[in-house]
Amino acid sequence: MEFKKSQKLYTKGLVNLVGAVNSPVRAFTSVGGNPLFIKKAKGTKITDVDNNTYVDLVLSYGPMILGHRHKKVQKAITKALKNGYSFGASTENEIKLAKIVCDAFPGMDKVRFVNSGTEAVLSGVRLARAFTGKDKIIKFAGCYHGHQDALLVAAGSGLATLSLPGSKGVPEGAVKNTLIANYNDLDSVKAHFSAHDDIAGVILEPVAGNMGVVIPQDNFLPELKAYLESKGALLIVDEVMTGFRSKFGGAQELLGVEADITCLGKVIGGGFPVGAYGARNEIMEEVAPLGGMYQAGTLSGNPIAMAGGIATLRELKKQNPYEKFNEVAQIIEVFLLESAKKHGVEITVNRFGSMINPFFTNVTVTNFKEAQTSDTKKFATFFWEMMNNGVFLPPSQFEAWFLSSALTEKDLKKITKAIDKAMEAVAKM
Numbered sequence: 001m002e003f004k005k006s007q008k009l010y011t012k013g014l015v016n017l018v019g020a021v022n023s024p025v026r027a028f029t030s031v032g033g034n035p036l037f038i039k040k041a042k043g044t045k046i047t048d049v050d051n052n053t054y055v056d057l058v059l060s061y062g063p064m065i066l067g068h069r070h071k072k073v074q075k076a077i078t079k080a081l082k083n084g085y086s087f088g089a090s091t092e093n094e095i096k097l098a099k100i101v102c103d104a105f106p107g108m109d110k111v112r113f114v115n116s117g118t119e120a121v122l123s124g125v126r127l128a129r130a131f132t133g134k135d136k137i138i139k140f141a142g143c144y145h146g147h148q149d150a151l152l153v154a155a156g157s158g159l160a161t162l163s164l165p166g167s168k169g170v171p172e173g174a175v176k177n178t179l180i181a182n183y184n185d186l187d188s189v190k191a192h193f194s195a196h197d198d199i200a201g202v203i204l205e206p207v208a209g210n211m212g213v214v215i216p217q218d219n220f221l222p223e224l225k226a227y228l229e230s231k232g233a234l235l236i237v238d239e240v241m242t243g244f245r246s247k248f249g250g251a252q253e254l255l256g257v258e259a260d261i262t263c264l265g266k267v268i269g270g271g272f273p274v275g276a277y278g279a280r281n282e283i284m285e286e287v288a289p290l291g292g293m294y295q296a297g298t299l300s301g302n303p304i305a306m307a308g309g310i311a312t313l314r315e316l317k318k319q320n321p322y323e324k325f326n327e328v329a330q331i332i333e334v335f336l337l338e339s340a341k342k343h344g345v346e347i348t349v350n351r352f353g354s355m356i357n358p359f360f361t362n363v364t365v366t367n368f369k370e371a372q373t374s375d376t377k378k379f380a381t382f383f384w385e386m387m388n389n390g391v392f393l394p395p396s397q398f399e400a401w402f403l404s405s406a407l408t409e410k411d412l413k414k415i416t417k418a419i420d421k422a423m424e425a426v427a428k429m
């Protein structure tokens with residue numbers, strides 16, 4: 001496989017772009033080599049500028065759940081384009097998408113659209129503080145909630161991939177109200193409540209996807225929620241990755257928990273920049289213009305993005321691919337484990353719905369510390385062999401692979417074949 005044109009563009013890109021990428025997760029820092037430049041994508045396939053075509057398990061880090069350029073989504077956005085791109089005033093489609101989203105989450109009466117997951121979370125956290133009148137927020141090590149200052153500590157994937165403990169440029173003052181707990185460890189949450197009486201709430205990924213896939217154990221979420229209720233603190237569930245991916249709606253219902261505030265992104269925009277945060281009326285009434293919490297956006301509720309979101313969610317609801325996702329992910333899991341065993345490679349596989357990934361470690365992975373026992377050199381070898389065999393993966397041990405509803409038997413064969421080759425390459429290291 002040749003990457004000549006990607007390499008050329010990478011060199012060119014270095015001049016006026018930072019590392020030739022607009023998001024560090026796209027850099028191939030931890031796997032070596034240069035980032036790919038993409039020409040186009042359709043369905044389950046993505047093609048780079050050298051005309052290499054891959055089965056795409058990145059899917060834009062989640063949004064392309066129907067596969068690329070689904071006919072109905074393309075039709076909806078083409079139609080929307082004809083009426084104008086942005087108005088600075090409301091459109092009917094905002095109401096339609098809001099209804100679809102609120103109907104899908106039992107605890108959500110109202111929603112506010114923003115332009116990214118980062119914005120959704122930073123607004124959701126502000127809202128928790130506004131509603132409770134308290135300042136401190138607990139987050140879990142390894143969970144990523146976008147790049148706002150306050151939550152850019154122990155933040156999983158991007159930082160873990162680059163081996164950064166946190167980010168430069170974040171002042172101490174910005175994180176002094178951030179407390180870190182351990183995923184799947186309620187006692188570590190309780191310890192913070194014993195030490196502080198001004199905790200507004202806890203934010204978490206209901207299924208973590210940004211330290212690789214890590215699943216909440218047993219009753220972790222319901223017990224956490226009950227405990228927070230007893231303390232008058234809010235549960236902020238960051239479903240930017242899991243929303244409409246785990247099921248229609250979010251992971252909350254599957255896991256037996258209802259958020260006070262839910263943050264969304266990725267899938268709800270169908271590939272366009274959309275984020276959202278929502279809650280019951282009592283909480284959302286804090287937000288301007290109804291209440292005193294200010295949050296605004298020139299391009300929020302963008303008409304093209306709303307059209308893309310509506311078409312994506314309607315098609316998802318119709319297809320209801322969630323059972324199929326479980327089946328396909330299970331097939332991939334079984335194959336990963338069998339192939340690893342055959343070649344004598346130690347791995348742990350975690351999956352939830354359409355999110356799955358192997359960790360190159362022999363320990364069970366239930367938190368960030370355990371995820372970090374993974375051998376990232378083995379992952380790098382595995383990654384390149386997958387690429388060379390036509391499967392595009394996120395270039396990091398600490399990212400989930402994503403499935404789309406467009407995946408075919410043929411794609412699945414290609415994936416399993418590539419996995420076997422890649423395990424063989426790891427065994428030879």
Ligand SMILES: *Cc1c(COP(=O)(O)O)cnc(C)c1O
Binds near residue numbers: 116118144
């Ligand atoms: C991707 C992600 C974000 C950030 O969303 P952006 O659109 O990249 O700003 C926040 N939280 C979670 C759980 C995510 O997976």
